[in-house]
Amino acid sequence: MKKFTETQLKLIKTLADGQCHNGNDLGALLKVSRTAIWKQITHLIELGLPIQALPQQGYRLTTPFLILEEETLRRELGCYDFLKPIHFHLFASIDSTNRFLKDYPRSPGLEVCCAELQTQGRGRFGRPWHSPFGENIYFSSRWHFDCDLSHLSGLSLVVSLAVLSTLAQFGIREQIRVKWPNDILWQDKKLCGTLIEIVAESNSSADVVIGVGINVNAISMTHLQIDRPTCSLYEITGKYFDRNSLIARLIIQLNELINEFMVQGFVAFMSKWHEVDYLKGQTITVKHPTGSITGIANGVDEKGQLLLVDAGGTCHALSSGDASLQRETVY
């Protein structure tokens, strides 16, 4: 688990203008020696920052890089009223933001953890989550619910819809679909995944970590050895995004939709889900802990369970599982 030092933060912010800065100037600005600057730059390059050292000239960022910053996140949140304090835990590098919040002591606030890099980013079913430095969003938030866990059925679908409305606020709507329960796809390629983990539960309360990974500024993801086709916001729009703005909007959307979900249940989200349902009408196979079922996906019920009609006409309501299209190749 690493945080940036004050000097590293200042260096990154100075280089953020994309210009070439020489070691002497940087040393004078940060009140350290040229050698100290060189050492810090080496650390940053090792972490994954796209810094080029130009002989006799200095250092410059080869691609834009806006660091995740509490000040910017708070500014982007504006005067949105959460009713409880938000605590940010920002890291240069961490094993997994979900793991951090699972182990974090219970608090009355909303705990949010984000990192520039995850060394052991986790996906559903124990899959690894590709988490290179600085390109994407690795976001986790910890929520306390005053209800029995059984009332939270449908929460993962609501989280997917919160991601969708966040993207919509940045103009990204076309061809975006949700694959039950929590994959966000663009043109059949995975853009975002969510991982919900239960931290504690009793009869009347539950603590849950909601993790979201969004591929943001990766120029191309086609070369990656990931088990399914993947894409990024940059590939969709050709634009570079400030992850701070996306994260702030995501926190607001999560809060809004979760509050609505707690009052009205998943039933309030069914029509929205049906508009963006990737699986509807498709022949799919769903793997679940005790086997697998193939059939035609027929939307979801008021608990967010996937309805799957098998060849014999029986309709199965599935509350969890790994769904794949019949034509999908998993390699």
Ligand code: BTN
């Ligand atoms: C999936 O699609 O399988 C879920 C991927 C979830 C990835 C996010 S990145 C932030 C948080 N920390 C993790 O280790 N995983 C989630």
